[in-house]
Amino acid sequence: MSLDSTDKQLLNMVQAGLPLVPEPYRELADKLGISEKETLSRLKRLCDTGVIRRLGAIFDSRRVGYSGTLCALKVPVERINEVAAVVNSFPGVTHNYLREHDYNMWFTLLVPSPEKLHRTIEEIKSRTGISDLLMLPATRIFKIRVNFDLAEE
Amino acid sequence: MLSELDKRIIRELQEGLPLVSRPYQALADRLNLGEDELLARIKDFIDRGVIRRFGAAVRHQDLGFVANAMVVWPVPEERLEEVGTLLAGFDKVSHCYARPAHPPGWPYNLFTMIHGQTEQECRRIAARLAAACGVENYRLLFSSAELKKSSMKYFLGE
Numbered sequence: 474m475s476l477d478s479t480d481k482q483l484l485n486m487v488q489a490g491l492p493l494v495p496e497p498y499r500e501l502a503d504k505l506g507i508s509e510k511e512t513l514s515r516l517k518r519l520c521d522t523g524v525i526r527r528l529g530a531i532f533d534s535r536r537v538g539y540s541g542t543l544c545a546l547k548v549p550v551e552r553i554n555e556v557a558a559v560v561n562s563f564p565g566v567t568h569n570y571l572r573e574h575d576y577n578m579w580f581t582l583l584v585p586s587p588e589k590l591h592r593t594i595e596e597i598k599s600r601t602g603i604s605d606l607l608m609l610p611a612t613r614i615f616k617i618r619v620n621f622d623l624a625e626e
Numbered sequence: 627m628l629s630e631l632d633k634r635i636i637r638e639l640q641e642g643l644p645l646v647s648r649p650y651q652a653l654a655d656r657l658n659l660g661e662d663e664l665l666a667r668i669k670d671f672i673d674r675g676v677i678r679r680f681g682a683a684v685r686h687q688d689l690g691f692v693a694n695a696m697v698v699w700p701v702p703e704e705r706l707e708e709v710g711t712l713l714a715g716f717d718k719v720s721h722c723y724a725r726p727a728h729p730p731g732w733p734y735n736l737f738t739m740i741h742g743q744t745e746q747e748c749r750r751i752a753a754r755l756a757a758a759c760g761v762e763n764y765r766l767l768f769s770s771a772e773l774k775k776s777s778m779k780y781f782l783g784e
Contacts, residue, residue: 488681490681491680493680495661495665496648497650498645498647509647516645520642525682526682526683527682527683528642528645528683529639529642529680529681530643530680531677531679531681531683532640532676532678532780533675533676533678534780536675536678537628537676538628539778545732557773557774561774565778567776567777568775569773571769571771571773572696572770573767573770574765574767575731579767607728610725610726611723612724612725614722615713615714616720617721618720618721
């Protein structure tokens with residue numbers, strides 16, 4: 474979809490944060506110099522078209538008490554669709570990408586406890602029949618940035 | 627660490643902030659809380675780091691950042707902290723994590739995500755990072771397909 478300059482300003486503002494006041498959209502509207510109604514309809518369009526994936530709280534899974542890891546799996550090319558279907562069927566698998574490497578399937582797994590993490594990994598290995606799986610939990614986080622600046626063209 | 631009420635609030639919040647004039651009031655009604663109390667709880671979650679960010683998550687592919695590369699680095703253990711901090715300081719690096727290496731098949735212990743308009747731009751960025759940190763034998767892993775991308779839903783079906 475095409476974004477006009479008001480959309481871009483709005484996206485920059487909501488990526489930076491939603492106001493924690495009773496009428497947050499009115500506050501954004503006032504800054505943009507448009508009505509609250511227009512702000513809401515622009516946000517609705519950005520959500521409906523998938524430009525905004527999520528509006529509101531983005532949780533730190535560790536602080537919520539969950540355990541997680543990045544996993545890399547070595548999948549024979551002819552089995553990719555079938556293995557992806559198994560891996561993606563786990564609700565704790567939130568992201569899964571194919572990447573250009575022998576370890577070609579890269580997914581993130583989040584579960585409620587460390588014990589459950591190891592059980593789930595074993596289940597993935599047994600249900601896919603693939604034992605060549607790397608568990609790559611973050612041991613140190615240097616940076617997480619999720620804002621993309623749209624201001625400059 | 628989290629109370630039952632905390633978990634109920636997280637379950638509602640993860641559905642997204644409603645697009646109505648008084649969104650916190652709408653969520654508070656579902657939780658049988660006052661609007662003020664819900665706002666205070668959200669601020670407390672932010673202070674405690676349970677909520678990392680309260681805003682919008684966007685699909686960056688739709689915004690012209692079409693190429694993303696995971697760049698992985700084999701860093702000597704004694705330089706990990708220094709190199710991680712250095713690479714995290716680059717604007718083009720969105721994520722930077724240390725992860726365990728699994729030699730010999732996987733010697734890489736530092737992971738950076740970089741985003742560019744093209745693969746070529748990603749390669750140029752990676753070369754600049756390499757020159758800055760002096761780590762050779764890094765690799766770029768481009769994503770060739772997105773097989774799943776969803777938001778985690780916590781405390782469901784437990």
